[in-house]
Amino acid sequence: MGGKYRITGNAYPRMRRPRHRRRLVLAAVAAVVALGLAGWGTLQLIDVFTGGDKKAAAADHKKKCAASKPAAPAKALPRPAGIKVNVYNATPRSGLAKAAADELKKRGFAIGKVGNAPAAYDKKVPGTGMLLGAPAAVDSSFTVLGTQLPGSAHRTDTRKTADVDLILGTKFKALNTPGAAATALTALTKPAPAPSPC
Template sequence: MGGKYRITGDKYPRMRRPRRRGKLILAATASVVALGLAGWGTLQLIDVFTGGDRTATAADHKTDCASAKPSAPALALPKPAKITVNVYNATPRSGLAKKAADELKKRGFTIGEVGNASAAYDKKVAGTGVLLGAPSATKGSFPVLGAQLQGAVAKTDARKTADVDLILGTQFKAFSTPRSAAAALAALSDPSPAPSC
C-alpha cells in the first residue's frame, strides 16, 4: 500500500485515543480522601463508644473508687426482738391475729397485745395491713416489720411508747417468706452496693 498510509521511519499510526492523566489523578485523590474520611469516622465512633478518656490512668480509677460514697446512708435497724408488736385483726376471719402473732414470734419479734382491731379500723383496712406507731418508728420498727408484710401502709399517731401496731387487712394472706424478708432487710441496711473497682 502506498500513499499517505504508508509507514515510514519511526512513526506508527495511533490506534487509540491519547491518555488523559487528569482523570486518573482525580480518581486516585478522591479514593484517598474517601478512605481518610471513613477511617476518621471509625475512630470517632470508637471514641464515642469507649468513653474517649484516654488520659485517665489506673491510679485515677482507684482514686475515683476510693472516693465513691454510697448514695444513701445505711439505716441502723433494730433487731426484731427489740420491737414489740401489737397484732390486731381488722378482717371478718376469726383467729387471724393469733396466727399472725405466733408467726411473728417465731421470727423473733416480741408480741404485745393480740385481738380485734378498734372500731376506727375494724373491717376498714382494704390492703394487706397497716403499721401504726410513733413518728420515731418510721426509721426503725416500720422498715423491719414492713419487710415481713409486703404492701403494708405505715401511719403514725401521737403515742409516746415504742410499740408498733400491726392491723391486718382483708387482703392479708401470709407474711413474706423468711428468705425474702431477710433480703429486704439486707437491702435496707446497705442500700447501695459497693462500687466495682
C-alpha cells in the same frame, strides 16, 4: 491592514483580561482555611485513636466518682427482738391476729397486745395490712416489720411509746415466708454495693 492599525515588528499584542487581586486573595484564604481544617481533623483522629487528653479525662472521671459516692452510711435498723408488735385483726375472719402474732414471735419479734382492731380501723383497712406507730418508727421499726408483710401501708400517730401496731387488712392471706423475709431484711441491713468503675 494599513494606517494606524498596521502591525510592525515580530511580536503580536496579547489580548488578556486584566489581573484582579481579589481572586488571588480569595484563593489564598481558601487555601489557608482548607489546610487548617485538614490539620484540625487530623488532630481529632489522633486523639480518638490514642485516648485524647488523658489528664482531662482522668480529672472528669474523678469528679464523676466523687459525685456518685453516697454522702453517709444508712442508719442501723433495730433487731426484731427490739420491736414490740401489737397485732390486730381488722377482717371479719377470726383467729388471724393470734396466728400472725405466733408466727412473728417465732421470727424473733416481741409481741404485745393481740386482738380485734379498734373501731377506727375495724374492716377499714383495704390492703394486706397497716403499720401504725410513732413518727420515729417510720425509718426503723416500720422498715424491719415491713419485710414480714410486703405491701402494707404505713401511718403514724401521736403515741410516745416505741411499740408498733400491725393491723391485718381485708386482703391479708399470710405473712411473707421466713426465707423471703430474711432475704429482704438482709438486703436492708447489708445492701449489695453497686458496681462502680471508680
